[in-house]
Amino acid sequence: MTKETTTMLLTLVFMAVGILYQVAIGVIYQRMIQQADTLSGTDNKLLRQCKERFINCYKLNGGVANIPVFVDKYINRIRILGMSINFMKHLSGQLMLAGVFVAGFGVFSGIIEGHRFVDLLPYYIISLFGIYLYLSAMSIVDMPGRRQMLRTNLTDYLENTVAQRLEHGIVEKEKLLWELAQEKSAKAEKRSRAEIRAAEETPAQEEDSFLDADESAEKKAPVFSQEEAHELEEILRTIIGNRI
Numbered sequence: 001m002t003k004e005t006t007t008m009l010l011t012l013v014f015m016a017v018g019i020l021y022q023v024a025i026g027v028i029y030q031r032m033i034q035q036a037d038t039l040s041g042t043d044n045k046l047l048r049q050c051k052e053r054f055i056n057c058y059k060l061n062g063g064v065a066n067i068p069v070f071v072d073k074y075i076n077r078i079r080i081l082g083m084s085i086n087f088m089k090h091l092s093g094q095l096m097l098a099g100v101f102v103a104g105f106g107v108f109s110g111i112i113e114g115h116r117f118v119d120l121l122p123y124y125i126i127s128l129f130g131i132y133l134y135l136s137a138m139s140i141v142d143m144p145g146r147r148q149m150l151r152t153n154l155t156d157y158l159e160n161t162v163a164q165r166l167e168h169g170i171v172e173k174e175k176l177l178w179e180l181a182q183e184k185s186a187k188a189e190k191r192s193r194a195e196i197r198a199a200e201e202t203p204a205q206e207e208d209s210f211l212d213a214d215e216s217a218e219k220k221a222p223v224f225s226q227e228e229a230h231e232l233e234e235i236l237r238t239i240i241g242n243r244i
């Protein structure tokens with residue numbers, strides 16, 4: 001492979017990869033924008049992660065004070081193959097510059113070696129055509145506009161749908177907890193009243209039982225002792241004997 005062919009291939013590779021990065025950014029943003037309105041049933045991994053993080057943050061902090069800031073932070077943290085979208089954008093520009101630089105190096109080497117203008121013309125054509133495609137991809141992608149559109153859609157959905165549902169769920173949960181607390185306090189109050197009533201009735205029952213026990217004891221206790229009964233029996237026998 002000659003030096004001219006190597007230089008041409010490097011120029012094409014750098015420029016093509018730079019343009020592909022721009023196209024990839026546009027595709028990512030476009031898919032997220034299309035599915036941002038229906039986050040409840042979306043299969044987009046990035047949007048699901050955004051929704052889950054928002055729900056966790058909302059439950060943990062009792063709400064999200066500034067939803068647009070939350071959305072901006074999430075968009076800045078989006079990673080594709082370990083690269084952020086801003087990094088992909090800058091890398092795309094650097095690759096295009098690298099392609100132009102390699103093409104310029106090929107032209108410079110051709111001039112030094114005494115090549116004719118016709119031999120150097122492919123470098124100019126590739127460079128101009130690559131720059132044109134890159135600028136066209138940038139205008140079609142319109143990264144700032146798509147970013148703003150995605151931010152608006154996410155903010156609207158999170159603020160007017162997810163946050164409202166979470167707030168309603170929290171209110172219902174608090175209402176249920178309040179009802180359970182009221183029911184529990186009512187049961188405790190009934191139980192305490194029953195215990196007080198039982199405590200009041202117990203001494204009276206014990207007193208009645210003591211009185212009944214004394215009465216039964218008095219009834220069962222004999223009037224005379226055994227010795228007194230024996231003496232009384234002897235006296236009665238003497239009186240009856242005297243009368244007879």
